[in-house]
Amino acid sequence: MTTSSSERGVSLGMPELPAPAYPDDVRTRLERDAREVIARYPDSRSALLPLLHLVQSQEGHVTRTGMQFCADMLSLTTAEVTAVATFYTMYRRRPSGDYQVGVCTNTLCAVMGGDAIFEALQEHLAVGNNETTDDGKVTLEHIECNAACDFAPVVMVNWEFFDNQTVGSAKRLVDDLRAGREVTPTRGAPLCTFKETARILAGFPDERDGAVAAGGSAGPASLIGLRLAKGDTAAARVVHPRDAVPGAPEDAAPSAGPTGSPDAPQDTSAPDPAHPAGPVAEEGE
Structure with missing residues (x-):
């Protein structure tokens, strides 16, 4: 099995080669953006997560160059930056798609x-x-x-x-x-x-047309609790399971529970006639 020169260097304790630098124009632009991000935080190292997104926006993944840039801007070691970048899966460590x-x-x-x-x-x-x-x-x-x-x-x-x-x-x-x-x-x-x-x-404005107006929402099942908390007791639309009685209307509501709401908790403590509750008889009684 062959061993690369970088692997041999690591095994011999040789220092890792420095990361390649950004071109001057890219570095200038990223520094300007980074300073804007850092200014939002009382402690500069708190800006590390958004700065990793910033360098990811440059190359599509977090490179050694990007991690060195973050370390320089925040006065951190590259080990500290690498520990964060490798912990979160939202940061790509190799080239990826659009x-x-x-x-x-x-x-x-x-x-x-x-x-x-x-x-x-x-x-x-x-x-x-x-x-x-x-x-x-x-x-x-x-x-x-x-x-x-x-x-x-x-x-x-x-x-x-x-x-x-x-x-x-x-x-x-x-x-x-x-x-x-x-x-x-x-x-x-x-x-x-x-x-x-x-x-x-990274915290910069979303400039897509309709980015806010398009909106979005959770579905009805996720919003039941919120609706009940607001006092809305209107019947919920129910999609019956596949083995439901044929001909049943798809939007039929279930019978209301004790509070009048179809989504209210049902009484699950009623005795089962086939298995009446009671003290368990001791042997010999």
């Missing part, structure tokens, strides 16, 4: 089809998890829950929601992204590139 396509594979999305979507996209794009297509357009990854279980299975592109996906719709989505065709998230702001997303996460 569009981060994340398929939720947590429990609900998985059983609703998320696992099947992820496997189909791996085959369709000929990539594995956290790998990028040859054209540099799409990086595929499985992601953790994004609090959108009402809309399972969910696919996210640069953290924008694409709800209620199927294998077919997910394939069309990545095909459109690779072809440069416009795609529209189910809710939220218009789509932008990963570098643009990183700059927004």
Whole structure:
């Protein structure tokens, strides 16, 4: 097995080569932006997370050059910066695509089809998890829950929601992204590139048209508790399970509970006639 010169250097205790520097014009621009970010915090090192997003917006991932820049601006060691950059999965450590396509594979999305979507996209794009297509357009990854279980299975592109996906719709989505065709998230702001997303996460204005007006919301199931807290007792729309009685109206409401609300807690302590409650008889009685 051969060993690279850098590996030999590490094994011999030789110092690591310094990170390459940004071009002067890039460095000047990043320093100006970094100072604006740092000024928002009473302790400069608190700005490390947004500064990592800032350098990620420059190259599409956090490079050694970017980490050295953050260390210089915050008077930190590169070890301190590296510890943070490698801890959070939102920071990429290698080149990635213009569009981060994340398929939720947590429990609900998985059983609703998320696992099947992820496997189909791996085959369709000929990539594995956290790998990028040859054209540099799409990086595929499985992601953790994004609090959108009402809309399972969910696919996210640069953290924008694409709800209620199927294998077919997910394939069309990545095909459109690779072809440069416009795609529209189910809710939220218009789509932008990963570098643009990183700059927004660094704390700079979101300049997309309609970014605020497009809005977005959780689904009805997630909002039941909030609605009840506000005193709204209107009947909720219910989608019956697949094995429901044939012919039952799809939007029929359940019978109201003791408080008059269909969503109120039901009495689950009533005795079961087939198994009456009572003291357990001792042996010999």
